[in-house]
Amino acid sequence: MTYIPRQRTDDEIRQITRLKRRATFGTAMAYSTVITFIAGLALVFGGITYVSANNRKWCDIITTFTQSWDTEPPTTDSGKALAERMNELQTRLGCE
DSSP states (O other): OOOOOOOOOHHHHHHHHHHHHHHHHHHHHHHHHHHHHHHHHHHHHHHHHHHHHHHHTTHHHHHHHHHHHHHSOOOSHHHHHHHHHHHHHHHHHTOO
16 A cells, blocks of 8 residues: 555645745854854954964064163153053063
8 A cells, every 4th residue: 555645735835835934044043143153253363363463573672672771771750651661561461
């Protein structure tokens, strides 16, 4: 005996089509949300890495200034303030 499926009515076909569309749209939204989140994280970490590397370029200049002030410290008020700010900047950037 061979199984012969019954014919679906137009209402059943419309309902099945609507359910398939909902599932497809929901799945697409879920995937796009996840991909957008991952791309956002990649941009954030890439930006942090770029800024960190860019800030490290200043370390050579700052270190040169602070080393010269070790041998001959500034004598004026503005020079002392500048030396203090450069030492703070050197510490914040993690320069050696």
